[in-house]
Amino acid sequence: MSIPHTLSMLYNTSMRRHLGAPSNNHVNNNGLQTVVAGGKSVGGEILYSGQRFFGTPMRFQLDEEWRRLQPRIMLTRLGVKPERSPGIDPIQQLVLLINKRADELPLPDGCLAITSQQCHPIFWSDPLTALAILSKSSDTLWLRSKSPSLLAATYYLSRTLIVPPNFCSYPSKAKK
């Protein structure tokens, strides 16, 4: 008689290590909150909901149309007149603006970056701030000192930073 086997992953595909093992129990994790708040264990399965982040999620977002914009137009959208002087192109002008804005942001110098969800609040909605975050982000990280990449900004269009609790007093003061 064969033992029925199922394996389902919500998140971590690396958990597929027991593919050959007979299964009749559940290992799952969704955070501490409900486990310790009286979550029930049924046949090895624990179900919880609750706090998902340590810190505050902050979403930064550009509209879809930014994917198609030329740097010169981006400058115009930011309310900046493109320089006409030789040696300064629109990209350089954007980079200067982005770095300046990134330096002003009351955030830690590095933050965890994750995929955005609609439920993540937006604290700064202006496109320059979004560019300052998106152009200096990777899949996992935002670094203030990183050289801006317009390609990264238009690739992501939206990222959420998880700001640790120590720094969370800043955004409400700085919200635009």
Next chain:
Amino acid sequence: MNEQKTLPKNATTSASKGWLERLGLFGLASIEAPLLAALVTQNPLLLIGVHGTAKSLLLTRVASALGLDFRHYNASLLNFDDLVGFPLPSKDGKLEYVGTPASIWGAGAVIFDEISRCRPDIQNKLFPIIHECRVQGISLEGLRYRWAAMNPPSTDEDENGYAGSEPLDAALADRFAFVVEMPTWAQFAPAQQLAIIRAIETPIQTEDAQFLSDAINRTRRMLEMLQDSFADGAASYVQTVVALLAQAGLVLSPRRTNLLYRGVLAVNAAALAIDSHADASEATLCALRSGLPHRAQGIPISELKLLTAHREAFKTTRLVQDDPLRAILCASGPLEKFKLAIKTTGLSKEDFSTVVADVLAQLPSGEREAVAVHLFETGSVGRLHAAIATQAAELYRGVAVPPPFQEHMHEANLVFTTWDRIKDLRSQLDPRDSRAQLQANAIASLFARQQLDTPDDAERAFAAFADADRMLRAA
């Protein structure tokens, strides 16, 4: 197998030959500097090598080239009478030794071959000769060089050792300032292999002996200069490398630190005497390699750990006395190192990144996650190069954003037992404590990344996170 013979004088004529090659010893350029340093400092020298690597030949040729009155003893066959001669009462009632041509009295150099094969009682009697040029409490006037040779000792860990070649006693091994490993056949260049194959033994030529004397004199002069210009750098190097090696499990005695310091200066001097463009880092690494007694004791030395320790320590030779990086590198453990690095805000991005990368590599599960949390909570992650910051972010993501996962398995599975233990541990946490949230997430993240194989692993990592987190926050 590759016991060397000396090559006929006319076989090679290059003017750029090293001093060992001039004595008819090929393929040994890599150990010329430490050997020259041993000759200049007159500190005890031990050669370790497989059979036929010219250990005995090297020592006897060097002694001959220097015109030394030397004694060559096979320590495995040695009796104490062979060393001191026969005791006879003198006219004044004292005991005197009647020497034989083989006894040690009057020798300028002694060679104890096969020292790892001699009886422990004989080894004990050799100890004062090697250490302080004394036998039976009597000073051996004129004895300048004490050399020994041995095969790699047999140990449980090392299958390549020789049965019968026992690890040296730690105290005896520690008396050899220079412990030099002989290059093996596979390390020789093809031309060197051919030279060894064709070698025949010839007398040492006067000019070749003079070449060695000149090299020794040049090394002495260089050493005097380095004792002024490189003393601080060498001391700093030794202080740091000793701390780093201890972290890697290679503990050195206080005496060894002094021997190592003198060795670093002498090997650098020898390297410069051989080649005026010699690289200081290479020479210092060579001094480190030939300054560790562990191989004589049968303790393997990880090449990776040695190189890493050297690389980090050598940086300190250029640092000023109160440079904080020196204190960081010398810190007792990775967490201490991390705490100091976090506090030292003046550290360059490169240095901070290097320290954090090393710390993350060295820490066990649980502590590593706590360090990642601390980097983000303090904003210090912004001081890192992107690659190291990303590495920290991968760890932090698992802790700051709980990793939901779900899996079905048999409850007899060890993984399920481990998860069960994790549930027990998490149930002990206070949900109102935000640190408990992190601790719970850290352990779940480690489990999801398959870094906890047993319930014991889970307990260790769980406690390690809490302890490290507490310690870092207190700092």
